[in-house]
Amino acid sequence: MAEVDTTSEPTVGFSSTYLVGVVTCAVLFVSLILSKFFFSKPKLHLPPMPKGIPLFGTMFKTRGPKTHNILIEIAKEFGPLYALKTGLKYFIVVTSPEVTFEALSKNAQVFSSRPKLLSRLNFTGWRSVNSALYGDYWRGIRKNLVTQVTSSSKVAAFAPFREEELATLMERIDREAKKNDNVITVLPHCRFTVFSILLHVCFSKRFNAEEIEELDGILKRLLIILAPQVIDFIPFFQWFSKKHRDECQTLLGRMRKMFTPLIDEHRVMRDKNTPALDYVDSLIVLQKEMFLQETDILGLIGEVLTGGTDTTANLLEWTMANLVKHPEIQQRLYNEIQDVTGGSIVQEAQLEKMKYLHAVIKEGLRKHPPLPFGITHGVTQQTKLRGYDIPEDAMVLFHIQAMQNDPTIWKDPDVFNPERFLNNDPNYDMTGSHGPKSYEFIPFGAGRRICPGMNLGLTHAHLILARLIQRYEFSKVNPNEEIDFDDALRFAVVMVTPLKARVKLRSS
Numbered sequence: 420m421a422e423v424d425t426t427s428e429p430t431v432g433f434s435s436t437y438l439v440g441v442v443t444c445a446v447l448f449v450s451l452i453l454s455k456f457f458f459s460k461p462k463l464h465l466p467p468m469p470k471g472i473p474l475f476g477t478m479f480k481t482r483g484p485k486t487h488n489i490l491i492e493i494a495k496e497f498g499p500l501y502a503l504k505t506g507l508k509y510f511i512v513v514t515s516p517e518v519t520f521e522a523l524s525k526n527a528q529v530f531s532s533r534p535k536l537l538s539r540l541n542f543t544g545w546r547s548v549n550s551a552l553y554g555d556y557w558r559g560i561r562k563n564l565v566t567q568v569t570s571s572s573k574v575a576a577f578a579p580f581r582e583e584e585l586a587t588l589m590e591r592i593d594r595e596a597k598k599n600d601n602v603i604t605v606l607p608h609c610r611f612t613v614f615s616i617l618l619h620v621c622f623s624k625r626f627n628a629e630e631i632e633e634l635d636g637i638l639k640r641l642l643i644i645l646a647p648q649v650i651d652f653i654p655f656f657q658w659f660s661k662k663h664r665d666e667c668q669t670l671l672g673r674m675r676k677m678f679t680p681l682i683d684e685h686r687v688m689r690d691k692n693t694p695a696l697d698y699v700d701s702l703i704v705l706q707k708e709m710f711l712q713e714t715d716i717l718g719l720i721g722e723v724l725t726g727g728t729d730t731t732a733n734l735l736e737w738t739m740a741n742l743v744k745h746p747e748i749q750q751r752l753y754n755e756i757q758d759v760t761g762g763s764i765v766q767e768a769q770l771e772k773m774k775y776l777h778a779v780i781k782e783g784l785r786k787h788p789p790l791p792f793g794i795t796h797g798v799t800q801q802t803k804l805r806g807y808d809i810p811e812d813a814m815v816l817f818h819i820q821a822m823q824n825d826p827t828i829w830k831d832p833d834v835f836n837p838e839r840f841l842n843n844d845p846n847y848d849m850t851g852s853h854g855p856k857s858y859e860f861i862p863f864g865a866g867r868r869i870c871p872g873m874n875l876g877l878t879h880a881h882l883i884l885a886r887l888i889q890r891y892e893f894s895k896v897n898p899n900e901e902i903d904f905d906d907a908l909r910f911a912v913v914m915v916t917p918l919k920a921r922v923k924l925r926s927s
C-alpha cells in the first residue's frame with residue numbers, strides 16, 4: 420500500500436484552504452438562514468403583480484413611448500391597484516378614482532412626496548417644485564410660484580404679454596399658410612406661442628426667434644433626459660451613468676449661458692422697495708430665505724418653461740385634431756365665440772362666458788390628458804393602501820388617462836363629445852375637491868401636488884383656441900384622409916403624426 424505523504428505542502432495547503440472555505444461558506448449560510456428567520460423585515464404584502472425577469476423585472480416590457488397604454492392593459496388583468504417590479508424598485512399603479520382619492524386625499528400626508536430619483540442628482544437635484552420631497556422647502560418654492568406667477572391676479576397682470584405673442588402667432592400662421600398652399604403644421608405654432616409667453620412671464624422680456632429656437636432645443640432635450648433612467652431602478656448602474664451626467668451638465672451650461680446674464684441684470688436693476696415684477700425677480704427675493712443656489716434658480720425657471728409649454732401646446736394640438744375631425748363641433752364653437760364677442764376680436768374677459776369653449780377644452784383634457792399618469796409620486800414612509808403594503812421607496816403612478824377613459828365611468832369614452840361637460844357638474848371642475856367622484860376627471864392631478872399652473876395653462880388654452888377658431892376655419896388637408904390619432908409618450912403625450920390642417924381666413 421502506498422504511503423500517504425502527510426508532510427507534502429501542497430496537499431496540506433490545499434486541505435486547509437479547502438477547510439477554511441467550507442467553514443466560511445457554512446458560517447455564511449447559517450447566518451443567512453438565521454438572519455432570514457430572526458432579523459429580516461417581514462415579507463411585504465404587495466398589490467398583485469405581473470411576473471418579470473430576474474433583476475430587471477418588467478422594465479423592458481413597460482418602458483417606451485407606449486407606457487401609458489401598456490399600463491392600462493395590465494390593469495385589465497391585475498385590477499385598479501397593482502405593482503410592477505422594475506429593477507430593484509416597485510412601481511405602484513393606480514387606475515381607479517376611489518383608490519386615488521384614498522391615497523391623495525385621505526392619506527395625503529404620506530402620498531404627497533416624490534421619489535428620490537438618482538438621475539435628478541445629475542442635473543439640479545430635488546430642488547425644483549416638481550421634484551422636491553414633501554416638506555418645508557417644497558412648500559416655500561411652490562408658494563412662491565403660485566403667488567408670483569399662477570395666482571389669478573398674476574395671470575391677469577400678464578395679459579399684455581399674451582396679446583403681443585398672439586399677434587405674432589397670427590402673423591406666423593398667415594406666413595406659413597401663404598408659403599404652403601394654406602396648409603400649416605399646428606403644434607410648432609402652439610409651442611412657440613406658449614413658450615414665448617412663459618419666457619415673458621419669467622423675464623419680462625421678448626426673446627428673438629433664434630434665442631427661442633436655442634432654448635427650445637435645450638428644454639426639449641431636458642424633458643427626455645430628466646425622465647427616470649435605469650439608475651433610478653438599479654442604483655448600482657450609477658457608476659456607468661457618465662454619459663447621462665455629462666449631458667445634464669452640458670445642458671445646464673447652455674442654460675447658464677443664456678439665463679445668467681439676464682438674472683444678473685435683474686439683480687442690478689431690481690428696486691428693492693418694489694414688489695417682484697416677474698418670476699426671476701421673485702426668485703432673487705427668495706434666494707436668501709430659501710438658501711437657493713444658482714443652479715436651483717436655473718432649475719426652477721426651466722421647470723416653468725418645460726412644464727407649462729408642452730402640456731398646453733399638445734393639449735391644443737389634440738383638441739384641434741378633434742375639431743378638424745368634427746367640423747360641426749368647430750362650427751358650434753365659432754358660433755358661440757361670435758355670439759359673445761359680437762364679431763369683434765375675443766377679449767380675455769369674455770372667455771368666462773364661453774361655456775362651449777370650456778367644454779371643448781375639458782373634453783380635450785379628458786380624452787388626451789397631456790400627462791397621462793401625472794408626475795410620479797413618492798411616499799414619505801412605508802404605508803398601506805387598500806390593505807396592501809406600499810414600500811418606502813416605491814414610485815406611485817396615478818393613471819389619469821385610465822380613469823378619464825374608463826368605459827364603466829364615461830359613456831362612449833372614445834367619442835369626442837364636449838356636451839358631456841355642459842351641465843357644469845362641480846365634480847368636473849378639475850380640482851378634485853368634491854370627494855371621490857371628482858377624482859374621475861383630474862387632468863391636473865389632485866391633492867397637495869395638484870398642478871400649480873392650472874390657472875395659467877387653462878388661460879393660455881382658452882385664449883389661443885378662441886382666437887384661432889375666430890380667425891380661421893380649420894379643415895383636413897385632404898378631405899378623404901383620416902386623421903391619425905396614434906399617440907406616443909414623450910414627457911407629454913404627442914401625436915405620432917403631427918397634425919397638419921388647411922386654414923381659411925374667415926370672412927367676418
Ligand code: HEM
Binds near residue numbers: 728865867
Ligand atoms: C394644460 C396644461 C397643464 C397640464 C395638463 C398640467 C398637468 C400637470 C399634472 C398632471 C401634474 C402632476 C400633479 C401630481 O403630481 O399629482 C402637474 C404638476 C406640475 N405642473 Fe402642470 N400642467 C399644465 C400646465 C402647467 C403650467 C402652465 C405650469 C407652470 C407655471 C405647470 C407647472 C407644474 C409644476 C411646477 C408641477 C409640480 C407641482 C408639485 O410637484 O407640487 N403646469 N401638472
